[in-house]
Amino acid sequence: MELRKSYFADERDDHLVEVGKPRARTDALGHVTGASRFFADRNFPGMLHLKMVRSPHHHARIRAIDTAAAERLPGVVRILTARDVPHNLYTILTLIQVGPEDENVLATDKVRWQGEAVAAVLALSERAATEAAARVAVDYEVLPAVLDIDAALQAEAPIVNEYHGRNYYRYDSGECRKVRYGDVEAGFRAADHILDQTYSSSPIEHAPTETTGCIVVPEPGERFTCYTNTQAMFFTLDVVAMILEVPGHRLHMVGGTVGGGFGGKVDVIVEPIAVLAAKLTGRPVSFIYSRAEEMQVSSPRGAERIRIKDGVLRDGRIVARQVTAWLDAGAYSRHSTYGAQKAAAHFPGPYTIPNVAVDSYCIYTNRTPSSAMRGFGVTIGDFALEVQMDKLARLVGMHPLEFRCLNAYRDGDMKAHRQPTEGAALVECMQEASRLAGWPMAQHFYAMSSRRREA
Amino acid sequence: MPKVAIRFTLNGSEAAEFVESGTTLLGALRDKLGETSVKGGCLQGTCGACSVIIDGALKLSCLTLAESCQDARIETVAALARGGLLHPLQRAFVETFATQCGFCTSGMLMAAKALLDHNATPSREDVIEAISGNICRCTGYEPIIQAILAASRAATSTAA
Amino acid sequence: MSLTLATFEGVHKAALALCTARGAHYIGGGTLLVRRANEGDLSIETFVRVTDPGLAAITLGPGRITLGASVPMAAIAARSELGALARAAKTIGGPAVRNMASVGGNLFAPSPYGDLGVALLALDAGVSIESGAGREEIPLETFYTRRQRLPSGSIVTAVSFARAALANLRFAKVSRVKPKGSAVLTIAAVLAEQDGVVSSASIALGCMAEAPMRARAAEAALLGRKLTREGIAPALAAATADTAPPTDAIASAWYRRQVLPVHLGRLLVG
Numbered sequence: 001m002e003l004r005k006s007y008f009a010d011e012r013d014d015h016l017v018e019v020g021k022p023r024a025r026t027d028a029l030g031h032v033t034g035a036s037r038f039f040a041d042r043n044f045p046g047m048l049h050l051k052m053v054r055s056p057h058h059h060a061r062i063r064a065i066d067t068a069a070a071e072r073l074p075g076v077v078r079i080l081t082a083r084d085v086p087h088n089l090y091t092i093l094t095l096i097q098v099g100p101e102d103e104n105v106l107a108t109d110k111v112r113w114q115g116e117a118v119a120a121v122l123a124l125s126e127r128a129a130t131e132a133a134a135r136v137a138v139d140y141e142v143l144p145a146v147l148d149i150d151a152a153l154q155a156e157a158p159i160v161n162e163y164h165g166r167n168y169y170r171y172d173s174g175e176c177r178k179v180r181y182g183d184v185e186a187g188f189r190a191a192d193h194i195l196d197q198t199y200s201s202s203p204i205e206h207a208p209t210e211t212t213g214c215i216v217v218p219e220p221g222e223r224f225t226c227y228t229n230t231q232a233m234f235f236t237l238d239v240v241a242m243i244l245e246v247p248g249h250r251l252h253m254v255g256g257t258v259g260g261g262f263g264g265k266v267d268v269i270v271e272p273i274a275v276l277a278a279k280l281t282g283r284p285v286s287f288i289y290s291r292a293e294e295m296q297v298s299s300p301r302g303a304e305r306i307r308i309k310d311g312v313l314r315d316g317r318i319v320a321r322q323v324t325a326w327l328d329a330g331a332y333s334r335h336s337t338y339g340a341q342k343a344a345a346h347f348p349g350p351y352t353i354p355n356v357a358v359d360s361y362c363i364y365t366n367r368t369p370s371s372a373m374r375g376f377g378v379t380i381g382d383f384a385l386e387v388q389m390d391k392l393a394r395l396v397g398m399h400p401l402e403f404r405c406l407n408a409y410r411d412g413d414m415k416a417h418r419q420p421t422e423g424a425a426l427v428e429c430m431q432e433a434s435r436l437a438g439w440p441m442a443q444h445f446y447a448m449s450s451r452r453r454e455a
Numbered sequence: 456m457p458k459v460a461i462r463f464t465l466n467g468s469e470a471a472e473f474v475e476s477g478t479t480l481l482g483a484l485r486d487k488l489g490e491t492s493v494k495g496g497c498l499q500g501t502c503g504a505c506s507v508i509i510d511g512a513l514k515l516s517c518l519t520l521a522e523s524c525q526d527a528r529i530e531t532v533a534a535l536a537r538g539g540l541l542h543p544l545q546r547a548f549v550e551t552f553a554t555q556c557g558f559c560t561s562g563m564l565m566a567a568k569a570l571l572d573h574n575a576t577p578s579r580e581d582v583i584e585a586i587s588g589n590i591c592r593c594t595g596y597e598p599i600i601q602a603i604l605a606a607s608r609a610a611t612s613t614a615a
Numbered sequence: 616m617s618l619t620l621a622t623f624e625g626v627h628k629a630a631l632a633l634c635t636a637r638g639a640h641y642i643g644g645g646t647l648l649v650r651r652a653n654e655g656d657l658s659i660e661t662f663v664r665v666t667d668p669g670l671a672a673i674t675l676g677p678g679r680i681t682l683g684a685s686v687p688m689a690a691i692a693a694r695s696e697l698g699a700l701a702r703a704a705k706t707i708g709g710p711a712v713r714n715m716a717s718v719g720g721n722l723f724a725p726s727p728y729g730d731l732g733v734a735l736l737a738l739d740a741g742v743s744i745e746s747g748a749g750r751e752e753i754p755l756e757t758f759y760t761r762r763q764r765l766p767s768g769s770i771v772t773a774v775s776f777a778r779a780a781l782a783n784l785r786f787a788k789v790s791r792v793k794p795k796g797s798a799v800l801t802i803a804a805v806l807a808e809q810d811g812v813v814s815s816a817s818i819a820l821g822c823m824a825e826a827p828m829r830a831r832a833a834e835a836a837l838l839g840r841k842l843t844r845e846g847i848a849p850a851l852a853a854a855t856a857d858t859a860p861p862t863d864a865i866a867s868a869w870y871r872r873q874v875l876p877v878h879l880g881r882l883l884v885g
Contacts, residue, residue: 024549031557032545032564034492034532038557041491127617130655209496209504209592210558259494259558260592291497292654457619477618477662479649498653500646500712512689512714518649519715520642520662522620566710587795588709 007428027257038257039227042215044284048077050277051129052287053119053136054297055111058145058366059158062109062138065119070135075128078281079136080120082106085276086245089163091333092268095238102163103332103369105243105272111140112160112331113366115297120273122281145366149305149326152363160331160364169329169337169362177344179358181416187320187355191311193395198307199384203300203328206373210259212298213288214271216278224275225252231265239268240275251275263372267299267334302336302370303328304343306384311355316398316406320355321348327377329362330369335376337362342377348416349385350426351407352453356416401430405445410453424450463527465490466534474521481505483521484531492533492561496590503589506562507531513569515588532561535568543606543613544568553602555593563589567603577607618652620662626745626770629665634747634768636661641770643717644687646708647724670719670772673697681775684719688712688731699784703734703803706788709795719771722755723762726822726861727797732759733827734786736819737803738776745770759826780805780817787882788821789874791865798822799866800875802882806837812846813837818879822871823858832856833879847883851876 003020005012030036067079082088085105094101107118119136123129146152146160152167160167171177188194214228230236233253241248258265274287289298304327311320325343329336344360360377370376393403408426415421427450434441448454461483462471472487481498484490484507496504498517505517508530535542544567547553554560563586570577570585577585582603583596591599621636623629633639638660642648652659670685675696682691691697691704692713707713707721707730721731722742735755742758744751746769755774785804790796801821807814816837818830832853840846860871 025552025554027557028549028552028554031554031560032532032541032548033536034561036557037491038494040495041485043486043489125617131657134657207592208556208558209502209590210494210556211496258556259496260556262592290654291499291501457617459620475617477620477652479653499650500708500715503709503711506711513711514714515646515711517653518645520620520645520649520664522622523645523664569710584794585710588711 004432007425007432036257038210038259039215039229039255040210040213040286040288042227044215044217047215047284047286048122048124048277048281049126049129050274050285050287051121051123051126051133052117052293053121053133053138055107055114055116055118055138055140057111057140057142058114058147059143059160060111060140061143062107062111062118063141064139066137066139067119069137070121070132073123073128073132073135075124076132077122077124077283078277079122079132080106080273080277080280081118082108084280085243085273087243090239090243092235092239092335093333093337094242095235098337100163102161103334110143113368115293115368116331117273120277122277122285147365147367149303149328149363149365152328152365153326160366164364167364169333169340169364171337171341175361177341177358177360179344179347179356179416181357181418182320182355184320184322184355184357188309188311188322190313191319192314193312194309195312195388195392195395196307196309197388197391198305199380199387200305201303201380201383203303203367203370204373205295205300206260206262206264206298207294208258208260208262208264211289211291211294212265212270213286214274215284215286216271216274217284218278218282219252222246222279223250223252224278225254226271226275228253228255228271229258229261229265230255230268230271231258231261231263232268235266236268236271240272243272244276244279262374263301263376264298266372267369269298296368299330299334299369299371301373301376301380302330302339303367304380306381308384308388310388310392312392312396314396316393316396316403318351318353318392318407321351321353322357323347323359325358325360325381326363327361328365328367328370330365330367332364332369333362334369334371336370339370339372339377343381345417346378346381347385349382350409350424351404352409352413352421353407353416358416399441401434401439402441402445405430405441405448408450410449411451413453426450459522461521461525463524463529465529466531476522478521479517480507480519480521480524480529481516484516484529490531490533492531494558494561496558496562501590502559502562503566504559504562506565506589508565508569508572511572513566530565530568532564535564542568543609544571544603547602547606547609548599551598551602551605553594553598559589559591563591563599567606570603571607571610575607575611577603579604618660618662620664623663623665625667626665626670626772629663630746630768630770632661632663633770636663639663643685643720644715646712646716647720647728665770676778678778679775680778680781681773682718683773684717684771686718687714688716688721689714691718691731698781699786700731700734700738700781703731703786703788706730706790706794718774722758722771722774726825727799727863727865729827730788730798730801730821733801733819733821734784734803735774735776736827736829737786737805737817738780738784739805739817740774740776742771743773743775745772756829759828762826783807785882787878789878797865800860800871800878801827802875802879804882806842806883808842812839812841820858820875822866823855823860823875825859825861828858830854830856830879837883842884844880844884847880850883851880854879
């Protein structure tokens with residue numbers, strides 16, 4: 001590792017104890033000896049295996065669920081349906097007062113995506129659970145499905161999620177998260193060029209090597225120990241307490257060793273039903289996603305569509321930027337309302353632009369609910385912004401790095417969100433990148449500084 | 456369910472158990488013999504997390520039936536360290552940050568050991584080929600490749 | 616209900632068990648069948664395996680080469696005498712899969728797997744099958760048309776091909792990830808030339824239909840032609856004839872059709 005110390009040298013204390021020195025990971029020894037304990041590295045006598053009956057349809061009404069034939073199979077201990085779940089309708093973010101509750105732990109009258117949980121089979125072996133799950137008979141009335149952002153926004157589109165009443169989330173600010181700064185229309189009128197482009201992305205699966213899961217053990221006194229690979233231990237505790245309607249002190253969450261998360265293990269999906277199953281059967285319960293479930297059922301990064309309209313002057317200065325972003329939440333909110341909000345907070349990117357308008361929508365479709373993944377709401381936006389920046393540079397005939405330096409935010413610049421910029425270092429990063437890449441800029445760009453805008 | 460007796464050598468010691476017929480080696484190792492250093496990642500033969508060495512050959516324990524391992528010699532990552540001393544591969548993995556979440560590490564180390572057992576001085580291409588059946592989602596592979604090359608250098612220089 | 620492994624020393628009794636045991640399937644290396652069982656395929660109730668070491672033999676005869684059905688990919692990859700076929704075996708899976716996956720299993724592998732079979736098809740290999748009814752050898756091309764509906768109790772015991780053909784084998788597996796990517800498509804060709812023109816051609820394609828197939832139109836279009844860009848043009852134009860490629864996670868049918876002539880061209884004159 002090498003630290004470039006020439007930048008901001010006067011602002012930095014170089015008598016650092018830890019920074020710049022390699023340190024062995026505290027968990028590395030356990031990992032290389034195979035001694036690290038992942039949640040599934042446990043086996044309890046009498047443990048039951050939970051297998052979920054899942055919707056084969058994108059969108060369907062449930063007429064009836066018949067578990068009788070499945071319950072008669074040898075090895076089957078119990079089958080749970082919606083009526084077994086104390087607080088079945090929930091949403092994760094009610095913990096921070098963001099509603100409405102829009103998702104069922106186990107489906108009741110409808111399924112809204114292919115893979116939605118309908119009934120939970122508990123059996124003595126995985127094989128018995130799989131066999132029984134195949135015998136649970138669900139009578140579906142298939143409904144027309146909404147499979148992308150465009151379809152969701154059609155006037156005649158079927159309503160995906162009745163708890164929202166329309167195919168987008170309603171923020172306290174209205175149909176989307178909004179940023180308004182300056183006068184974007186006046187900016188466009190003053191511009192020499194307008195560039196209006198739309199970018200889109202498909203859902204992306206985290207594909208951790210360890211699939212999502214948990215093992216729950218009932219303890220004396222109506223308490224439960226839950227070994228889990230969640231990335232959100234306290235959210236998990238609170239959501240389980242909410243769904244089971246039990247006080248949090250009855251739940252002991254054990255985790256911290258996660259076999260790859262990347263945001264995919266932030267939703268609280270396996271733990272509530274597994275704790276409930278342990279409670280209702282009095283036995284240890286293991287609920288671990290198969291690889292197929294990890295791919296299809298665990299929430300991916302949602303698809304996004306981003307329209308960026310920019311006004312730029314002949315000399316390269318961007319004078320107006322209008323961004324409209326649509327984030328495909330899938331059938332339920334989970335963390336996507338927050339993701340769309342983060343997108344609004346991120347645009348127009350690390351550039352100083354005097355006129356900005358941002359509209360960021362959280363859209364519902366009959367797709368696998370999407371959720372957190374490494375900078376969700378931001379990463380795809382950055383892809384769109386930086387491709388747009390390259391196109392703008394070409395449009396005005398400038399070097400892409402010089403074009404970015406010219407527009408880069410500097411300390412003291414007012415951001416579109418009305419926060420003055422501080423601690424900027426974008427110009428310096430590009431200066432160093434240009435040197436390392438052997439892609440030189442004109443000399444005066446190396447004299448620029450993030451601390452002040454040159455006259 | 457019919458149970459069958461299995462017996463093999465696991466990391467140098469005799470292991471014997473009764474398992475259900477048709478049980479995978481992965482299931483027998485983890486659930487019956489407590490050998491949880493071996494991980495199940497995909498159960499499809501795609502990710503390599505369950506890799507073990509059977510009679511000197513790298514194999515996938517998730518697709519190997521336990522009964523087919525009668526009298527075999529099975530090695531897992533748990534046998535790599537000897538007498539409290541880490542194997543050169545383990546040391547190199549720690550030093551080059553070749554392990555992050557750790558879930559692929561057991562299988563990755565077995566693939567690396569199978570390589571070095573047959574080829575003490577592998578090229579970078581040999582290393583890439585040797586770990587091509589093992590998926591790591593954290594590191595981007597480069598630290599792992601560097602660790603295996605470093606371990607082979609360390610082992611060769613010790614031997615010289 | 617539960618899974619059972621039934622082990623036999625010889626093929627004959629195993630064939631009988633395949634006919635009588637519940638949900639019985641023959642298991643080779645396990646890379647296809649155990650995977651299906653792990654993924655919840657409830658039709659699999661009995662694994663039937665044969666331990667006869669004769670099934671794991673590679674026999675390099677003077678005229679013909681025979682590979683036992685239990686021979687793993689790694690054993691083929693390690694035999695330099697097998698030339699392009701050894702290289703084909705090395706494109707399959709990673710090291711662990713190659714130590715397990717067998718020749719017999721490869722012949723049953725659904726697209727996009729089964730690359731070795733594509734090479735064997737170009738070699739015009741014969742498949743030895745044993746069943747309660749006896750023993751027969753059928754052309755691999757015929758086998759591929761009925762591999763889903765062989766009479767119950769059939770066990771593939773070996774494949775064999777003419778040694779002379781092996782020297783002229785060319786093989787290409789096109790994949791997005793290297794090493795160890797599943798095939799976008801696989802092409803194998805055995806060509807003979809006389810007086811500067813192609814005198815015989817056998818071209819096999821993988822991932823261009825449900826099972827590996829011969830590119831008969833392209834083969835015919837090569838006869839009497841020079842192996843030059845111009846000479847092979849009619850063969851490339853005919854390459855996709857009769858193909859019905861699958862659309863899967865690796866590639867779409869459209870893409871496979873688009874790139875087949877490009878890769879066939881490279882294999883022929885690259």
